[in-house]
Amino acid sequence: MDEALNSPMFAVFTVVLVLETLKTLFLGTATAYSRLAPKQFLNQEDADWLGGKAVTVGHPTTARLMRAHRNNIENLLPFFIFGCLYVVSGASAMAGMIYFVAFLIARSAHTFAYLTKRPMLRRNMYSMAWLAILATGGQAAFAILRGAL
Amino acid sequence: MDEALNSPMFAVFTVVLVLETLKTLFLGTATAYSRLAPKQFLNQEDADWLGGKAVTVGHPTTARLMRAHRNNIENLLPFFIFGCLYVVSGASAMAGMIYFVAFLIARSAHTFAYLTKRPMLRRNMYSMAWLAILATGGQAAFAILRGAL
Amino acid sequence: MDEALNSPMFAVFTVVLVLETLKTLFLGTATAYSRLAPKQFLNQEDADWLGGKAVTVGHPTTARLMRAHRNNIENLLPFFIFGCLYVVSGASAMAGMIYFVAFLIARSAHTFAYLTKRPMLRRNMYSMAWLAILATGGQAAFAILRGAL
Numbered sequence: 001m002d003e004a005l006n007s008p009m010f011a012v013f014t015v016v017l018v019l020e021t022l023k024t025l026f027l028g029t030a031t032a033y034s035r036l037a038p039k040q041f042l043n044q045e046d047a048d049w050l051g052g053k054a055v056t057v058g059h060p061t062t063a064r065l066m067r068a069h070r071n072n073i074e075n076l077l078p079f080f081i082f083g084c085l086y087v088v089s090g091a092s093a094m095a096g097m098i099y100f101v102a103f104l105i106a107r108s109a110h111t112f113a114y115l116t117k118r119p120m121l122r123r124n125m126y127s128m129a130w131l132a133i134l135a136t137g138g139q140a141a142f143a144i145l146r147g148a149l
Numbered sequence: 150m151d152e153a154l155n156s157p158m159f160a161v162f163t164v165v166l167v168l169e170t171l172k173t174l175f176l177g178t179a180t181a182y183s184r185l186a187p188k189q190f191l192n193q194e195d196a197d198w199l200g201g202k203a204v205t206v207g208h209p210t211t212a213r214l215m216r217a218h219r220n221n222i223e224n225l226l227p228f229f230i231f232g233c234l235y236v237v238s239g240a241s242a243m244a245g246m247i248y249f250v251a252f253l254i255a256r257s258a259h260t261f262a263y264l265t266k267r268p269m270l271r272r273n274m275y276s277m278a279w280l281a282i283l284a285t286g287g288q289a290a291f292a293i294l295r296g297a298l
Numbered sequence: 299m300d301e302a303l304n305s306p307m308f309a310v311f312t313v314v315l316v317l318e319t320l321k322t323l324f325l326g327t328a329t330a331y332s333r334l335a336p337k338q339f340l341n342q343e344d345a346d347w348l349g350g351k352a353v354t355v356g357h358p359t360t361a362r363l364m365r366a367h368r369n370n371i372e373n374l375l376p377f378f379i380f381g382c383l384y385v386v387s388g389a390s391a392m393a394g395m396i397y398f399v400a401f402l403i404a405r406s407a408h409t410f411a412y413l414t415k416r417p418m419l420r421r422n423m424y425s426m427a428w429l430a431i432l433a434t435g436g437q438a439a440f441a442i443l444r445g446a447l
Contacts, residue, residue, distance in 0.1 A: 008446060046417045049417045
């Protein structure tokens with residue numbers, strides 16, 4: 001276990017997690033900030049405080065940032081779960097680093113494509129990240145269960 | 150720690166996490182796919198690309214898959230947090246395996262009930278998974294804090 | 299690693315995770331319960347079963363609980379990821395405990411502010427928790443990458 005945490009693979013896992021988690025945090029904050037200019041808020045007390053009105057969805061930019069944020073959460077959780085299993089599984093460090101970097105590239109490009117309205121790139125990067133998550137989980141489960149049986 | 154990761158309990162935890170995370174991933178993908186046939190998309194650029202129109206909620210099947218997906222995320226995160234604490238807590242392996250399997254059964258049946266519109270089964274399975282999460286977290290916290298004090 | 303898991307810092311991390319995860323779970327359940335009195339449900343089969351009607355958003359109380367719940371999920375995941383990295387990073391235990399407790403205080407006050415409609419307190423506590431998450435992740439990444447290089 002201590003070896004796994006002092007490996008280059010764990011350093012790569014850390015970098016990917018930090019960048020993807022920061023992106024998720026900033027998308028959440030950007031969603032909130034984007035409500036200020038059009039003065040469209042989710043809560044009546046915010047509208048009363050800052051001047052404006054309470055809405056259900058909000059400005060198209062707000063709605064887009066919110067969808068990109070939600071999509072980040074929905075993919076970051078599976079990646080984190082499978083990545084943790086991978087790190088402790090004893091599976092190939094080289095394969096792990098490839099999966100983690102592929103996830104980072106695909107998810108960075110996915111957010112770029114979401115915010116710049118490029119649907120084909122968004123779909124392809126969603127799929128690439130999806131495959132990287134699946135490969136991470138599959139190989140981790142195989143290594144853990146082979147060791148346990 | 151290394152013992153905990155080579156135990157049958159960790160193998161059971163791995164299987165439960167893999168199945169529940171895969172279910173969550175597939176529900177997310179199914180939500181996206183379900184937009185194709187009715188041609189109702191969340192983004193205007195998707196509607197322009199694939200033909201169709203941009204909507205806020207979408208077809209009832211899409212909305213149902215999205216709710217089932219969201220419910221999975223909302224329960225998978227607490228289970229993963231408490232499960233990780235449990236694995237490192239040194240608490241009873243037998244109890245842990247029972248909680249983890251109860252969670253898996255309840256959440257599998259919950260998704261089945263959601264997609265096949267069985268509200269009583271859905272409520273009961275939601276409650277069963279909720280209790281399994283609570284038991285996991287409570288016993289883990291007890292063991293960790295008893296060891297620390 | 300075993301030292302890290304037997305430290306006072308890990309006990310503090312456990313307490314913070316248990317309280318925040320329980321709050322998240324209870325907000326989810328409160329959202330569901332809040333649909334009973336106004337008889338406004340997300341699913342047609344629930345409306346048929348319990349009497350009432352199916353709606354997209356629901357009663358203002360339900361919508362508020364749901365937003366508070368969602369905000370909890372969106373912050374608990376980044377905190378858990380960065381907190382796990384921190385625990386294994388070997389970074390200062392004292393700093394870690396300060397960040398974790400700051401997160402707990404800020405997020406508890408955030409939920410209080412959300413449910414009692416205090417927008418300034420809510421914004422300030424959101425920002426304080428955000429900074430605590432950032433400090434946790436930044437210091438963890440620094441310690442891990444310094445050890446790996």
